[in-house]
Amino acid sequence: MSPLKRVAYFFGLPIVLIVLWWALSFGSTNFFVPKPFELAQTLWTTWIGERFFEDVLPSLGRLAVGLLFAIGLGIVLGLLIGSTRWLRNLLEPMLEFFRAIPPPVLVPLLMLLIGVNDSMKVAVIISGAIWPVLLNTVEGVRAVDSVLNDSCRSYGIRGFARIRYFVLPAVTPQIMAGVRQSLSIGLILMVISEMFASSSGLGFTIVQFQRNFAIPEMWSGIVVLGLIGLGLALIFQFVERRVLHWYHGLKEITHDS
Amino acid sequence: MTVSDTTVNRPVKTVPMLSVRGLQKIYKVPGGEVEAVRDLTFDLAEGELVCLVGPSGSGKTTLLKCISGLMEQTSGTVELAGSKVTGPPKSMAVVFQEYGRSLFPWMTVRGNVELPLKNQKVPKAERTALVDAALKSVGLDHVPKSYPWQLSGGMQQRVAIARAVAYRPQVLLMDEPFAAVDAQTRADLEDLIRTIWKQLGVTILFVTHDIDESVYLGERVIVLSSSPTVVQEDLKIDLPAERDQLNTRALPRFMELRSHVYAEIQRAKLGPVTEQITAQRKAARK
Structure with a gap:
């Protein structure tokens, strides 16, 4: 194209x-539905300036930290659980249980445990966004190709080298599929964590606008969230194309023949 | 018993490079046991090229996995240059039949060939030289930056061979490496194996179900019975050392040998198997 x-x-x-x-x-x-031009104006006046630094950037910061931890922890734990049979058998039923808990209900609990602060909000994001990455990694490690595995073994590629050159790259397609889901879950939880007990952030501001009947402003906040989601998707695409170029190439060829 | 008496008497020099003694493999399956390999004993001297041929389902892959230390045998021993094989030994390389699944698709051709050396901490300069030489020896020095999946099946198998060559093993095991490539590529690859074998003086155990291939390639052909497997015959191939697809395959001696192996395999398929099956059934009933 x-x-x-x-x-x-x-x-x-x-x-x-x-x-x-x-x-x-x-x-x-x-009154509740603004016109496009009006909304565009509101978008500009509401979010460009002070509010950008006080609400948008902190929200984005927490989202970034939360997602990085969720992805990093998910991959590390997933590799560990996936490659240790007894650990997998031990943990798998419990992981399903924890995954089934809707993360927003953890907000009140984490507020009590951690307090009303940034750490709590980051913890909420991690607690929801880690699952797709973690479970996909476990599943991917379990399904690594047996012939490739034998190749590694016969050439004495073990331990860390095996993870680095074989398991991690082999699981990357599944990891990336998990990351894609984690990004949207993370964004949702970022907003929710700010709706409960907060004095700043995107979620807080949007609820605040709604309560004060600042309807165009509220709409403009939703647009900002949409734009952030779009930005995440674009970054994801950019990274994915670089990390998985071999995978797409391989798939294209096997589909052709 | 099923072992014939035509076994060639070979002067055993010192310690054989590869020694398989009384190898047995029984798989545990739901509802009983399956004896894939019953009792295999044979030696490979240093620098020999031996083909193992047997009817399909004769436990060839099982045998190779036991020899390469990828699978534990039920009883018997495998020794590599006098030391017992308990896991994948350092000085052994395996080329698998499924070339598409034995190369890392996220690495270039060069990366694939280089990885085992990198893992062994071979210094960079030496590594580069070894990889270059190996790629050249299999005729792939023009595609080091390609990915395996961009190459044809035959070329992918060349990459796997180059990886084994660069690794400089004492023993090279090949598990039906050319079963999944077309006939012309196959002939080229067979000649490649002969060439590499002569250049490197490596000991090669080549497993195949193709009778012509075994006779064309090997200095010796070990014919296996059908499962549960024993050595049916150990046959010396007295063809000239210089072989080529046209002339060697047209030699009367080639025809004789291939007919002989063919007859042996037919015998293996029919003969004692029926008795063994009845014996197994009896055992299962107990």
Whole structure:
């Protein structure tokens, strides 16, 4: 696809939707639904400036720390659990139990345990975002190819070298599939953790706007969240293409033949 | 018993490079046991190229996994240059049949060949030289930066061979390495193995189900019975050392040998197996 075409595909639908929204809300006086231009203005005045540094950046910081820990811990624990049979048998039923608990209910609990601070919010993000990465890694380690495994063994590739050159790269497709889910879970939990007990952050601000009937501002907050999600997806795509170029190439070839 | 008396008497020099004694492998399966390999005894002298041929399902892969230390035998011993094999030995390399699954798809051709050396902490300069030489010897010095999956099946198997060559093993085990490539590529790869064997003086045990291939490649052919496996015959291949696909395969002696091996395999398929099956059934009933 040519770059021009790609840009057209990327922006095509959003532009159509905005035009549609503009047409439908033309002449509308509904207090709860702002018009596109009005919203764009609000978006600019509300979020660019002081609020960006006081609410958006801290939120993003907590999200980043939470996600990094969730992904890192998920991979390390997943490799450990996946490659140790007794540990896997021991932990697997319990992991399913913990995973089944909806992380938002942990917010009040973590508030009591950790207190109302950044650590609590990061902990909430980790507690929800770790599962897809962790469980996918465990599953991936279990399913490594037996012939590749024999190759490693016959060449004496063991221990750390085995993890680094064989297991980790072999599991990367599953890890990345997990990371993709973790990103959206992390974003959701970032907002939720700020809705409960907080005096700053995106979640807090959006709820605050809603309570004060600052409707266009509230909408603009939702748009900001959407933009953050989009940004995460783009970063993910960028990283994934680099890390898994071999995987996509391999898949393309096996599909051709 | 099933072992024939045609075993070639070979002068045993000192310690054989590879020595298999009374090897037996019984798999435990739900509802009983399956004896894949019953009793195998044979030696490989240093620098020999020996082919193991047997009917399909004769436990060839099982045998190779036991010899390479990837699987534990039920009884018997495997010795490499006089020392017992209990796990994958350092001076042994294996080339598997499934080339597509034995190379790392996330590494380039060069990376794949280099990895075992890197793992052994071979210094960088020496490593580079070894990898270059190995890639050249299999005719792949033009694609070091490609990924295995970008290459044809035959070329992928060449990469696996190059990896084994660069590793400089004393013994090279090959488990039906050419079973999944087309006939023409196969002929090229067979000649490659002969060439590499002569250049390196490595001891090769080549497992195959292809009778012609075993006679063409080997200095000796060990014919296995069908499962539970014993050595049916140990046959010396007295063909000239210089072999080529056209002339060697047209030699009357080649024809004789291949017919002989073919007959042996047919005998292996029919003969004692029926008795063994009835014996097994009796045992199972107990």
